Amino acid sequence: MSDDYYPWGGEFTVCKKNGCVAVVILNLDFTPSNNVAIYGPLKTENIGIEKIVANVISNPHIRYIVICGKDIRGHRSGSSLVALIKNGIDKNNKIIDAPGAIPYIENLKIEAIERFQKQIEVVDLIGVSDISRIEKNIEECIKKSPNSFGKPYIAIKLKQKAEITLEDKRVIHSKIIVDYMGKIKKRGE
Amino acid sequence: MFSFTKEQKVFDISGIKIGGQPGVFPTVLIGGLFFKGEPDFNSAEEQIKNMLNLSKKLANPSITDFFIRKEEFIENILDFIVKKYPKNHPISIDIIEPDLKIKTLEILDEKKLLSRTIYNSIHVGITPEEQDALKNHTPNAAIIVAFNPKDKSPDGKIEILQNGANLIDTGLLELTNKIGIRNVLIDTAAMAPGDYSGAAIASIPVIKEEFGFPTGCAIHNVVEKSKWLDDFKSARKPVDASSNANIPLFGGDFAIFGPIHNSDIVFPIITWQDILISEYVENYFGVLPDDFHPRRKLI
Numbered sequence: 001m002s003d004d005y006y007p008w009g010g011e012f013t014v015c016k017k018n019g020c021v022a023v024v025i026l027n028l029d030f031t032p033s034n035n036v037a038i039y040g041p042l043k044t045e046n047i048g049i050e051k052i053v054a055n056v057i058s059n060p061h062i063r064y065i066v067i068c069g070k071d072i073r074g075h076r077s078g079s080s081l082v083a084l085i086k087n088g089i090d091k092n093n094k095i096i097d098a099p100g101a102i103p104y105i106e107n108l109k110i111e112a113i114e115r116f117q118k119q120i121e122v123v124d125l126i127g128v129s130d131i132s133r134i135e136k137n138i139e140e141c142i143k144k145s146p147n148s149f150g151k152p153y154i155a156i157k158l159k160q161k162a163e164i165t166l167e168d169k170r171v172i173h174s175k176i177i178v179d180y181m182g183k184i185k186k187r188g189e
Numbered sequence: 190m191f192s193f194t195k196e197q198k199v200f201d202i203s204g205i206k207i208g209g210q211p212g213v214f215p216t217v218l219i220g221g222l223f224f225k226g227e228p229d230f231n232s233a234e235e236q237i238k239n240m241l242n243l244s245k246k247l248a249n250p251s252i253t254d255f256f257i258r259k260e261e262f263i264e265n266i267l268d269f270i271v272k273k274y275p276k277n278h279p280i281s282i283d284i285i286e287p288d289l290k291i292k293t294l295e296i297l298d299e300k301k302l303l304s305r306t307i308y309n310s311i312h313v314g315i316t317p318e319e320q321d322a323l324k325n326h327t328p329n330a331a332i333i334v335a336f337n338p339k340d341k342s343p344d345g346k347i348e349i350l351q352n353g354a355n356l357i358d359t360g361l362l363e364l365t366n367k368i369g370i371r372n373v374l375i376d377t378a379a380m381a382p383g384d385y386s387g388a389a390i391a392s393i394p395v396i397k398e399e400f401g402f403p404t405g406c407a408i409h410n411v412v413e414k415s416k417w418l419d420d421f422k423s424a425r426k427p428v429d430a431s432s433n434a435n436i437p438l439f440g441g442d443f444a445i446f447g448p449i450h451n452s453d454i455v456f457p458i459i460t461w462q463d464i465l466i467s468e469y470v471e472n473y474f475g476v477l478p479d480d481f482h483p484r485r486k487l488i
Contacts, residue, residue: 101314102336104356105338106339175398182473184191186194
C-alpha cells in the first residue's frame with residue numbers, strides 16, 4: 001500500500017500517525033499494538049531496506065526502529081538494516097559490513113540515508129521471537145515520547161533518464177530493432 | 190514472436206537442449222521444489238513423477254529446482270536425488286546463502302552429481318570463497334541472475350553481465366567463464382510489481398540479441414508479490430501459471446516456475462504457447478522445430 005505519509009509504498013500497516021516507533025518484522029508472526037506508527041515485514045537487503053528508509057524519513061515523528069524476529073536466511077536483511085544505520089554505505093553504494101547477499105542502496109541519495117541515520121535509533125531485537133519482550137521494548141520507546149525530528153524528508157526515487165524522440169522507433173528497447181515480422185537486430189549493426 | 194540476428198547458443202545439459210532461435214527447442218520448465226520444514230520426500234517423489242509424466246506427454250523438458258535452505262538438509266536432499274531422481278537427468282540446485290552453497294558444492298562433487306547440476310545461482314553478491322568453491326567443484330551449468338541493484342532496466346541488466354556495473358570488478362559473464370562454467374543460462378531477475386517488474390520480460394529479447402545465451406526468468410515471483418491478487422483467490426493460480434507464457438512469447442528459453450505442484454497447469458500453457466510460436470516462426474523465418482518439439486508430437 002501507499003499513503004500520503006509513506007510515499008514509497010510497500011507491504012506495511014499504518015497505525016498512529018504521530019507514533020514514534022516503526023516495527024520491522026523478520027520471520028515472525030506478530031502484530032504490534034496500534035500505538036506504533038507503522039509496522040511491516042522486511043524481506044530483501046536492498047529494495048526492502050530502501051523502502052523502509054524512504055518511508056521512515058517521510059514521517060519525522062518516527063524516532064525508533066524496532067527490528068525483531070529471526071533474520072532472513074541468505075538475505076540477512078535485518079542485520080543489513082542495522083549495518084546501514086551504524087555504518088552507512090561505501091562509494092559503490094554497498095552497505096558497509098552488511099552480511100546480506102546483495103546489500104546495495106541504489107535508489108536513494110546519500111542525504112536521505114544520512115537523514116535516516118540521524119532521525120532514528122535502532123532497537124536491535126534480531127533473533128528475538130518472544131512477543132512479550134518485543135512489546136516491552138516497544139512500550140519503552142513510546143514512553144520516552146521523543147520530539148518530532150522536524151520536517152518530513154520526501155525521498156525521490158533515483159531514476160534512469162529516458163530520452164524518447166519521434167525519430168526513435170523503439171520497440172521493446174532502444175538497443176534492438178524489431179521489424180514488422182518480428183526479426184530482431186541490434187541497433188546500429 | 191521473434192527471430193534473432195545474433196547466433197544463438199544451444200547447450201546440451203545432461204540430455205536436455207536449451208537455447209537457440211525461438212521455435213526450435215521447446216521451452217524448458219524448471220519446477221521449484223521447496224520443503225516447508227522437514228523435507229517430505231514421498232510427496233516430492235510424487236510431484237517429480239507427475240512433472241516427468243507431463244514432460245513425456247507434452248514434450249516440454251522438465252528440470253527440478255531443489256531449494257536447499259538448511260545445512261542439515263543437504264545430505265538428505267542429495268541422497269534423495271541419487272536414489273529416486275532419474276539417472277543422469279539434470280537438477281537445479283537453488284541456494285541463497287553463500288556458506289551453504291559452498292558446502293553443497295563439496296557434497297555434490299562427492300556424490301558425483303556435478304555433471305548434471307545447474308547451479309542456481311551466480312549473482313552480483315558472489316563471494317571470493319564461493320568463486321573458489323566453484324573452481325574446485327565446477328557444475329555443468331550455472332544460472333546467472335542479471336540483478337543490478339543500481340538499475341533494474343534491461344540496460345542495467347546488460348551492464349551487470351558485461352562489466353559488473355562498478356559493483357564488482359568484472360562482468361558476471363566473464364567471471365563465470367573464468368570459473369570454468371561454459372553452460373550459462375541467464376535469468377533476467379524478475380522484480381516485484383512497482384519495481385520495474387516488466388523489465389524481466391522485455392530484457393529477454395534484448396539480452397538474447399546482445400549475448401546469444403539461453404535466457405529466461407522466474408516471472409511467477411512477480412505474481413507472488415502481487416498482493417492485490419489476494420482479493421481474487423480463484424484467479425491466483427491461473428495468473429501465476431499463465432505468467433510463464435510471457436517467456437517463450439518474448440523469445441525466452443526457460444521458465445523457472447513454482448511451486449512444482451503447479452505443473453499440471455503450467456505445462457499445457459507453455460506447450461500451447463510453444464506450438465503457436467513454432468507455427469509462426471516456421472512460416473515467416475523458416476525455423477523448423479526440433480524432432481522432439483511439442484508441435485511434432487501433438488499436431
